[in-house]
Amino acid sequence: MIKKFETKLYFISFSIFIILIDQFTKYLIFYNYKTFLNKDLLLVKLVLVKNYGAAFNILSGSRIFLSIISVIFSIILLYLILRKKSTTFIDLYSYSFILGGTFGNGLDRIINGFVIDFINLKMINFPVFNIADISINVGFMLILYSIFKNKK
16 A cells, blocks of 8 residues: 555656746746747747647637636546556556646646746747646657557
């Protein structure tokens, strides 16, 4: 029982780590934008975008709805991490990545009314994103990997 508790605690801690990294980077960009903005890094350029919607700015202006969705998904993901009995490590990592990203962006929406995006890919025309967005996408890729792995 202790091992299962320690495992669940690890994955919750992993989500909290993602949230902290996400919020720290957003804080750096938002409050030190004169220092960091328009800096060209190897493959990315740092910019500041206030995203009032969800991915690709869909549902723009739906702060309350998107905040509620973030809270609901965070609760579901916490439940999956803490209570689901037959879960693989890949599933737990995917839930943790998605929880960290969902909570990070949800926190922005609830506190600021918008999500801070700042990573702009230089090589392709792609929407600006943040650490939480990366985390959510990594989580979904792990879920897809798990689904396809289990079908073989």
